Amino acid sequence: MPAHLPAPPAITPDWALFLDVDGTLLDFADAPGDVLVQPELIDVLAVLHGRLDGALALVSGRTLVQLDELFAPLHLPAAGLHGLERRDDGHISRDARPPALDGVLAAARSLAAKFPGARIEDKGVAVALHWRGAPAAEEPLREFASSALIDLPGYHLQPGNNVLELRPDGAHKGEAVVDLLALPPFKGRRPVFVGDDLTDEHAFTAVASHGGFGVLVGPRQPTAARYALHDPAAVRAWLEEGLSLA
Template identity: 45%
Template sequence: MPKLAEHDMAALLAPPPAHLADGASLFLDFDGTLVDIAPRPDAVAVDSRLRRLIATLIERLDGRIAIVSGRGAAEIAALFGGLDCPIAGSHGAELRGVAQAEMPERPAALDTVAARFHALAEARPGLVVELKPLGVGLHYRGVPAAEGDARALAEELSAATGLTLQRGKMVFELRAPGDKGRAIAALMGAMPFAGSRPVFLGDDLTDEPGFATVARLGGAGVLVGPVRETEAAYRLPDVTSTLRWLERIAENAA
């Protein structure tokens, strides 16, 4: 499916619950989709409502649900206090909770990246360095004026190390190769997902490969947040509306 330009966004309707109620699989991004983005990544918490919702969806969809996040898989599991469903972490580079579980070796160059990012953060208070199993993020949400310096350093280090430069919402991340679309495709080849219709909810540019993959596999992407060019077929305006929609899915699948 070709990307839709902003003038075509009227076509991105809210997806009806019936779209998922019959034999579908749910793939869910975390930050910006299930929880609001916080000023610092470590300020995010999972409340009882979200824990109950995910547990209910796992039960009602016979296990056909996975979290697909830029965070590490272990961190996602810890935030939920344990999860009885697969997790694709580190932008799809990690697969946890499935027979074909994957955890690539951490690139040694990330140590250099972390040191350089920390040095810039000390010089520009408000920048936040996020250490991940297979990546290092430099967040400038707390100091938007530092975007240029953060981008320049990230681009320099990407060229020097060969690490993937991932742009996100007010963050530049250098990481090992990974792809949310590839992770979703791998999960769709395994039980209990095989043979179902995939639906992926995400908010960021990092989710576009996932949207493209589910469309190719006969499913649909759901963009969470403001209108933009996207491979998604549907849109929900924010995290609150997304949680309400997922709760209706859980009720309809009962």
């Protein structure tokens, strides 16, 4: 982890805890569907959610459906697709899917088929192009995504860890966190966001502006986070230690 960043303090009962998923709670896999969720982690999240009076949320690039499948039987407060999907107090809101995205998705899959290991993920209102399992596909997929923007007004490219997303303008993880902080059970608490990717920097800045702090997972620099943990295993251990909070 960055040498200049210390480990985060122990979790306290006054926090609002926001957690990224891939690369933070879970170790990466070549395909998003291949990640491993340990039952012990689900138990830890369930207990922490209760001890924080419900002020624990997942904030992820995955869809809410995917999050619920991964962490079943938990249905935690969550923001999916970097904030394009929201769930609070049982209510789910989603943006509409533009018709042009179907053609872009089909063309992306045709291109990825030329690179075994490359993956195209349909996220409803967004499309993710993954090359973790096929490094040679990175440049062709990047070029394709840039050209696809012509057919998708109001969309932009969101880079991530071995992935590039075509996604609507306007929403990001920082905005999702700020929206949740205006609602119970998060309102009035000290916000803490834990994440690993560039997409988490908006959230690090947001929690800092509301009296909280960010925790970076991994060595990436620069960052707006105040603390750091080495990897997802260290995050899981830190969360488990938080079960002893008063």
